[in-house]
Amino acid sequence: MSVLVLMRDAGDELSLQALAFARSLGQATGADAEPTAFTIDGPYAPASWGQTVADLVTARSPRAVIAPGTERGNEVMAHAAAILDEPLSANTTAFTPGDPPTVTRVRWGGSLLEQALLRGGTLLITVAPHAVGAAPAGVTPEVVPASHHALALAPTERVGASSGGVTLEEASVVVSGGRGVGSAEGFAVVEELAGLLGGAVGCSRAVTSAGWRPHTDQVGQTGTKVAPEIYIACGISGATQHMAGCKGAKKLLAINSDGEASIFAHADYGVIGDVHAVLPAISAEIRKVRGA
């Protein structure tokens, strides 16, 4: 039996991770050696794309369909699972064959893992981003025309394209403030340091809930996921909600007046002190080093 892989395109990193996952699932279950990669041709319409996957399942009876655990991947596979009335394991990190097989999937934005039995006629799985290494590029996906679904909605326009400036997702430095910053005005010291480093300003959920910063600045499980070279967490305690958004950072510097704060367990570097004393000193030191 075959394994199908829904890819965004032939070079997409997360799709290649899904392909790698599919290969190891195929080997573990004794399916045909090489999974069949495919893309869907046609404007994006979630229910239609879900119907496309469902039609492929009906026509080819694969053992499994694998997709990347992106917003779109999860959305399309949810539609396919609903149409087929099959279970779906979203954001999966591992697969263990068996009858039924066991999947490992992420909970709490990655702060917890779940093992679950997946009782599907066809195994529908999305792969958590960066849970497995990517397969080498070079596969040529089959192009499948989108099916029709009576309830399908498609986007009518795109609005609010970003207006330049460093975005949180792309910034190589993120300076983020938490409850310890104290107020909306208190973010001036955070903005100053971010500006000096050409970085973006982030914040914790406590800050957006207090109305100090807009939600677009929030880093966390329900905010933006960031992956900078260094993440500077200022006055942030290190709740699981927040760490789910910044665990992609290469290095983490925590500045907190509470030396026992759980953020230090996730940090590479730490400074124990009040952000309003430490951040201006760092900014002044940068100016001094640069001779300005």
Next chain:
Amino acid sequence: MHVYACVKRVPMTGGRITLTDDQRAISTRHLGFTVSPHEECAVEEAVQIVEREGGSVTVLTLGPSESEEQLRDMMAIGADRALHLLTDGEEWDPQATAAAIVTAIRADAQPPDLILFGNESADAGNYQVAVRVAHALGLPCVTGVKAITIAGGRARCEQEVPGGRDVYDAPLPSVVAVKEGINLPRYPSVPGRLRAKRKPLEASSPERPAARLEMTRLELPPDSGKQVKILGRGPEAAPAVVEVLAELGVL
């Protein structure tokens, strides 16, 4: 407009998650409970829509008897009534959850014009209950929504995508899964809490079907093994910080 908002009771995890001895749940001995963040925004959005358009808000949950606390909280911020699908505390998988919600909505004498969900629950994060409910009821569905405008019997929904927002023009009734950031949920007032105690709450006990995605065990991800290097205390640490920034090449 009759707007449904579906919510889930989840623990407030704080800084560190510990598991029960049988590894089937988070140890909640020292934790409070809340509604998943996206879902709290779904309730706030429902209340705001009804404040503008008129109508009523029904908040629905599937969960143990303790979930009444979350239903009362949501009625305190403006939901008019609550439906409680009682469980014995065992976890329901997404298909079973969706089926129970569909049965409850179909049984409602006043069918909803709009059914709101959170995009994914804070704990299980299965990303599918809203979509399953939509298909079962034969309704269109939009997910990942950061803005809703109701006009002319339609819901204009803005879905967050990389580089902007895609606009979906959904006919009513529809199912819409929202994300935190669509609004800033209000805090319950004292009069709101008092009113919530007297608002109608209907409970029923649906039968749990066999799970097809059956959680067997939870585990903590492997420790990052990180050992923090303390660069100093207070402003005196600044030169050491700048040295690290220079080493990382971000200066």
